[in-house]
Amino acid sequence: MRESLLDAIRRGTTLIGDGGMGTELQRAGLEPGGCGDAWNLSHPAEVQAIQRRYVEAGSQIILTNTFGTNQFVLSRYGLEDQVTGIARAGAINARAAAGTHAFVLGDIGPCGGFLEPLGDITERELEGTWRSAIQAMLEEGVDGIIFETMTALEEITLGIRVARELGAPAIVASISYDPVRGGGYRTMMGVSPAEGARACAEAGAHIVGANCGRAEPEEFIAIARELRSATDRPLMLQPNAGQPSLVGDAIVYPRDPQSLAPALMELARHAAVVGGCCGTTPAHIAAFRDAHQ
Template identity: 45%
Template sequence: MKRLEERLQAGETLLVDGAMGTFLQSLGLKPGECPELWCLSHPDDVKSIHRAYREAGSDVVECNSFGGTRYKLLHYGLEARVAEINRAAAALAREVAGADQHVLGSLGPTGAFMEPYGDETEAAIVAAFAEQARALEAGGADAVVVETMSALEECCAAVRAARENTGMTVVASFTFEPRHGGGYASMMGVSPAQFAQAAAAAGAHVVGANCGLGPDMMAEIVREMRAAAPGVPLLAMPNAGLPALVDGKTVFRETPDDMARKSLALREAGASLIGGCCGTTPAHIRAMAIALRTPRAPS
């Protein structure tokens, strides 16, 4: 199997799977419980999620490892089990993916603040991401996504950790929000163009955006990144629209047909690695797979 970035550079459009956290909750994950520990305590449930997305048509299986750094696992008293949990996360995904699909490890924010904004050193953050990335690779991941980031320093530290300590493809993804006066920026004030250039310079093979926004706004972000970092493959994993509170529950209003149609707009904007974040289900991914694999009409 070719490397993920090689396939994207060659012009393929690949589909990543959808939401993990809400799926785990539907299977019984309780508030305050560690989602990543389910890779050890409920492996069949985790595999059933991967299998549902694969059967829906995803090309890339993403691991249940978003909060798998020692910083996050410390909250559950699990910091000594970083390697065990992340190896299991990747092994479960690989078992479902087989040899012909990519397995994408997930590296989420640590929740710690690096100097000069906080007390953590860059070396400590790099070491934590390196520990997680090595375990994911050992379990069978061939790529990793540094995702839902808002601080450039932390994101670039994670990218360097993965590049310097593994042979995996490294994807870097920020979360943006609309900015007063127009345009988009992360919570820390970083624009899509600034992020794309910095992440690529740090060594990311693929850059993009996930979470926070629906597909319409994300298409605008993809276009800005394409202009700022030409030649770098782009990721887009939007939510199924913006969240709304209905009868005390958070709902996402984009239907599978909506996401299918808008996934084509994301591809036209320049994204070649497309998936879903919060609110997306196997039904959304199935509709997106059908849309993205339907031959384009002659222009």
């Protein structure tokens, strides 16, 4: 029987995650503003090729291309009735790309709105759409579920509960934190890393972490220390390749593979899994792998 993700983490060696998906899809031909998740059905070969490049670069964990696979995000494209199909295809694509070389996490991003009373999304609606996506991905053999780029505790803890009820073998809870004036880090909803880690661990997450946000890669060290102060769960860290700027019509991230690798190496001292988020590419992961080895 294949080793589980949690067993691999318990061995104590930092695992290498993957990097950004959206920018890679655009390089493959996705139009800006297009629905990247729908490519699981319409362009499976291209999705698998991107994920395979991450595996070849050294990723030991890859994510499904399902960040926005919920009825609220997909409704912007008239695809709200395709949640199950896109999620299932996303898991199939990632499993095909990973083969026996990498674990696969089913990716769940924010719902794209706010739960009541701040917004008009009900807990029942959100639970239903996530249940459909998570169930489909688990049926196709993902090794766990990751909730990432979250900012609201009520949203991520609801997701953790659904994943637990469906029997996910591993649950990762990753929140986006930004530097705040006066020091420290908070989500846009005012959640600190300690508060986030504590709430996610208590809800049943096996792994807690941080990704994306406006923090520089080096600032993730301070975030990791605060996460660790609140929980003994393994950590997963995925910084961006720096903060983007608009150059002409292009969004450019300042950290090339060689300049990001030392920061990722430092994060590996604090985390069980280290990868990248926006602006990172297979080349960034390969540079981290080479330094890590």
